[in-house]
Amino acid sequence: MNTKMFCNQCEEAAGNKACTIQGVCGKDSELANLLDELKEYLKVLSKQIENDTEGHNEEKRFIMDSLFKLITNANFNKENIRHQIEEAKTYTKRNDVVAFYEENEDINALKSLIMGGLMGMAAYHSHATHLGYEDQDIHNFMVKTLAGFNEMHDLETCLRVVDETGAYGVKVMAFLDTANTSSYGNPEITNVNIGVGTRPGILISGHDLADLAQLLEQSKDSGIDIYTHSEMLPAHYYPKFKQYSHLKGNYGNAWWKQTTEFETFNGPILFTTNCIVPPKANAGYVDRLYSTGNCDYPGFKRIPVNPDGTKDFSEIIKQAQSCSSPTEIESGSIVGGFAHNQVLALADTVVENIKNGSIRKFIVMSGCDGRKRDRTYYADFARTLKDDTIILTSGCAKYRYNKLNLGDINGVPRVLDAGQCNDSYSWVVIAMKLQEIFKLNDINELPISFNIAWYEQKAIIVLLSLLHLGIKDIKVGPSLPSYLSETTASYLVEHYGISGIQSVVEDITTFG
Known part of the structure; x- marks a missing residue:
């Protein structure tokens, strides 16, 4: 393969094919190749421990964290990745690995789905692990799948593993849901x-609620406020976090707008997971950037984890105290907190509105937002939907329409936000409950359609989970994954009804 790099794992792949010189996300070829090397070491390590599933907990956690570091926009620090590779060499007692490239495009397409699913699964399991929850069955599936990855050479085997990955996707999202709600309570309807405010603040970005919990506790008497950014917005829905009066609000929008919104925030910004946009060298906020966990970028101040799992946020708190308060870029509030427990508490109201015809249709518009101009489709789609349609959302895709004035249906907001991308699990729980209430044989008989936006690997594990559950006729956009071959794309269309988005008018007509 005569290229400086080859990366097609995210929706921004150059020309909807692959980044071969420089990653659109900001990775250079050296970093991309280091990440590929780490991936090969994970396969070797998994092969070595696959037959001893009762032990090797340290190695399993290393594999989980390494898979998380491979996610798009997570870790740009070459030294960090080199250190990870050196650890892998210690575990495997190997000083080199041979990069494996799958030449059969159909097998390669399915393997890309599997690998993307494993990365997303690792991210969700990592969040649960930070809360003290760990599932050996999930660990062992990742190990088993990586161990046999390079030996998958037929379509039947690959398709089986794709489905198994989806099954474990459902499991890991349910597991993380349990970890989050057990730690912080069930999300509630909340105006955010x-x-x-007038006090200086810290802006926390990413997805890790455990980091937010520690930051809130350590900063509660410091005279500063804490603001959430992008996928941290749903933290406001949890009862535990509502106890902190200095959790002031949500600042800004989806991850890709951070290069402008971080300038105006004026205080320090903490990245807890992926969705880093590389800052320009002369950006006014570079000296205010911090990272922790599996995400990192050269030059960011680093907050390490202590041996007991805690973190010391005193440095970022001290810097915040010397900063100006945030510059206001919008005002008002947005409503969210419609995870499965809350929606099921309103089941009678929802069912009555369905029965009397006030609610005719639900459209699940979960997933990721991104930078491409054609993503205006999602805002236009939301605006064009009929007034008897409810949008069910989770993930940062919601920022395309959660601040539109779409009204409500008899008191039920027309945009119901369940939370982060992993909270797409809530819509599955709700759909299965409605299937039970209406005594339907097939979940696809419900008036629920799926129009999913994807960007990176966590959206892939959500998609595979939906396919495993038998959800059909899902639209995926703004483009289908570039690594899908003609054969695999045809298979997904034939067996699951998956298709790409068209025009707003065409798609609304299709959904009915």
Whole structure:
């Protein structure tokens, strides 16, 4: 393969094919190749421990964290990845690995789905692990799949593993849901402030609720406020976090707008997971950037984890105290907190509105947002939907329409936000409950359609989970994964009804 790099794992793949010189996300070829090397070491390590599933917990956690580091926009620090590779060499007692390239495009397409699913699964399991929850069955599936990865040479085997990955996707999302709700309570309907206060603040980005919990506790008497950014917005829905009066609100929008919104925030910004946009060298906020966990970028101040699992946020708190308060970029509030427990508590109201015809249709518009101009489709789609349609959302895709004035249906908001991308699990729980209530044989008989936006690997594990559960006729956009071959794309269309988005008018007509 005569290229400086080859990366097609995310929706931004150059020309909807692959990045071969420089990653659109900001990775250079050296970093991309280091990440590929780490991936090969994970396969070797998994092969070595696959037959001893009762032990090797340290190695399993290393594999989980390494898979997380491979996710798009997570870790740009070459030294960090080199250190990870050196650890892998210690575990495997190997000083080199041979990169494996699958030449059969159909097998390669299915393996890409599997690998993307494993990365997303590792991210979700990592969040649960930080809360003290760990599932050996999930660990062992990742090990087993990586161990046999290079030996998958037929379509039947690959298709079986794709489905198994989806099954474990459902399992890991349910597991993380249990970890989150056991730690912080069940999300509640909440109006979240999107304006600012007069005190200086810290902006926390990413997905890790455990980091937020520690930051809130350590900063509660420091005279500063804490603001959430992008996928941290749903933290406001949890009862435990509502106890902190200095959790002031949500600042800004989806991850890709951070290069402008971080300038105006004025205080330090903490990245807890992926969705880093490389800052320009002369950006005014570079000296205010911190990272922790599996994400990193050269030059960011680093907050390490202590041996007991805690983190010391005193440095970022001290810097915040010397900063100006955030510049207001919008005002008002947005409503969310419609995870499965809350929606099922309103089941009678929802069912009555369905029965009397007030609610005719639900459209699940979960997933990721991104930078491409054609993503205006999702805002236009939301605006064009009929007034008897409810949008069910989770993930940062919601920022395309959660601040539109779409009204409500007899008191039920027309945009119901369940939370982060992993909270797409809530829509599965709700759909299965409605299937039970209406005594339907097939979940696809419900008036629920899926129009999913994807960007990176966590959206892939959500997609595979939906396919495993038998959800059909899902639209995926703004483009299908570039690594899908003609054969695999045809298979997904024939067996699951998956298709790409078209125009807003065409798709609304299709969904009915």
